Amino acid sequence: MVSSDYGALKVHEVRLRVGALAGVAKDALLFCYDIATADTTLAGSKLVVNEVPVILYCSVCREEKELTDLQRFRCPVCDTPSGDIRQGRDLEIESILIDEYAST
Amino acid sequence: MNTRVLEIRKGVLNKNDELAATLRERFTAAGVIAFNLVSSPGTGKTAFLEKTLRAMREAGLRVAALVGDLETDNDARRLASSGAPVRQINTHRCCHLEAAMIAEHLEGWDLNELDYLFIENVGNLVCPSSYDLGEKLRIAMLSVTEGEDKPLKYPGMFNSADIAVITKMDLAEACDFDRAAAHANIEAVRPGMRIFEVSAKRGMGMAQWIDWLVQLRASADNQRSHLR
Ligand SMILES: Nc1nc2c(ncn2[C@@H]2O[C@H](COP(=O)(O)OP(=O)(O)O)[C@@H](O)[C@H]2O)c(=O)[nH]1
Ligand SMILES: [Mg+2]
Ligand SMILES: [Zn+2]
Numbered sequence: 001m002v003s004s005d006y007g008a009l010k011v012h013e014v015r016l017r018v019g020a021l022a023g024v025a026k027d028a029l030l031f032c033y034d035i036a037t038a039d040t041t042l043a044g045s046k047l048v049v050n051e052v053p054v055i056l057y058c059s060v061c062r063e064e065k066e067l068t069d070l071q072r073f074r075c076p077v078c079d080t081p082s083g084d085i086r087q088g089r090d091l092e093i094e095s096i097l098i099d100e101y102a103s104t
Numbered sequence: 105m106n107t108r109v110l111e112i113r114k115g116v117l118n119k120n121d122e123l124a125a126t127l128r129e130r131f132t133a134a135g136v137i138a139f140n141l142v143s144s145p146g147t148g149k150t151a152f153l154e155k156t157l158r159a160m161r162e163a164g165l166r167v168a169a170l171v172g173d174l175e176t177d178n179d180a181r182r183l184a185s186s187g188a189p190v191r192q193i194n195t196h197r198c199c200h201l202e203a204a205m206i207a208e209h210l211e212g213w214d215l216n217e218l219d220y221l222f223i224e225n226v227g228n229l230v231c232p233s234s235y236d237l238g239e240k241l242r243i244a245m246l247s248v249t250e251g252e253d254k255p256l257k258y259p260g261m262f263n264s265a266d267i268a269v270i271t272k273m274d275l276a277e278a279c280d281f282d283r284a285a286a287h288a289n290i291e292a293v294r295p296g297m298r299i300f301e302v303s304a305k306r307g308m309g310m311a312q313w314i315d316w317l318v319q320l321r322a323s324a325d326n327q328r329s330h331l332r
Contacts, residue, residue, distance in 0.1 A: 006110055016116070021260040023230045071256045072292050073263065081295030085263070091234065093112040102106050 008098035019090035054088030123203035127238025134215035143245035145227030148271035151304035157186035248281040
């Protein structure tokens with residue numbers, strides 16, 4: 001992502017959406033963010049990590065359910081196994097908080 | 105000057121995903137079934153692949169392999185002893201393979217001349233799960249010496265896989281391998297996943313695995329001819 005593509009003069013904040021199955025450690029990300037962004041247009045900006053749970057579809061309940069136990073891919077209500085994952089692998093830049101020229 | 109929130113909604117690995125989609129189209133168009141083999145270092149990916157390539161070539165099937173390691177071309181040399189075309193990908197500091205590395209290392213190969221392509225990933229049960237390589241099937245492997253609870257410790261990887269292979273079955277008794285527990289743990293993180301049990305060293309289970317690969321090819325060819 002090149003922030004200048006979006007007409008940003010300065011980036012204050014980057015919001016990242018990270019699923020529980022994304023294989024990304026929040027602490028490690030936060031730890032290296034300042035080093036990785038030094039000397040870039042993101043220097044001095046803050047990284048906000050929004051962790052989202054795994055959601056799977058239960059064919060018995062006919063509903064999406066939030067998984068609380070990553071060691072058990074089953075419906076938390078009726079215990080039906082499910083391989084139908086609707087959320088959890090997310091690794092996405094949701095938004096950035098920027099300064100831009102006022103459009104007159 | 106304004107300060108405002110700008111919605112981006114863009115995947116961090118967007119570029120890799122797009123490239124992987126292109127690779128997948130190329131594999132499908134050429135009729136190649138591509139596999140991505142993932143496991144910890146030392147599970148036996150290379151030993152398993154070496155035997156697989158050898159057996160498939162003996163059966164007259166057209167196979168090739170790409171193998172990723174941080175350094176050395178030792179694994180490529182082991183695999184090439186099967187007679188199949190093999191290329192080593194040295195990732196240097198990178199702990200996983202990416203779609204761009206696959207595209208680069210396929211250059212000069214005519215995919216139409218291939219039936220199967222095996223990609224041995226860098227030994228790592230975390231990062232490779234996020235990088236699509238354009239494969240049709242992802243194979244997560246664990247050896248009997250690693251502990252039956254590997255799938256529970258790395259649910260992200262095992263959940264992203266399509267097939268599980270338990271290796272080094274010749275050592276099962278020596279390490280008191282609890283087969284039922286291993287199967288239950290795989291089933292817990294990826295309900296319904298097919299499991300193979302093999303020993304590359306002694307050959308057990310290899311025939312069933314090869315038979316399955318051959319059948320997979322036959323059903324893929326069937327689908328293709330129906331589409332024509
Ligand atoms: N006993 C036994 N050892 C094996 C088997 N497969 C691999 N090994 C050994 O396990 C070690 C790692 O194997 P390798 O294929 O290099 O693993 P990789 O890192 O996953 O590619 C080597 O010493 C192999 O000889 C097997 O089926 N049985
Ligand atoms: Mg290897
Ligand atoms: Zn349910």
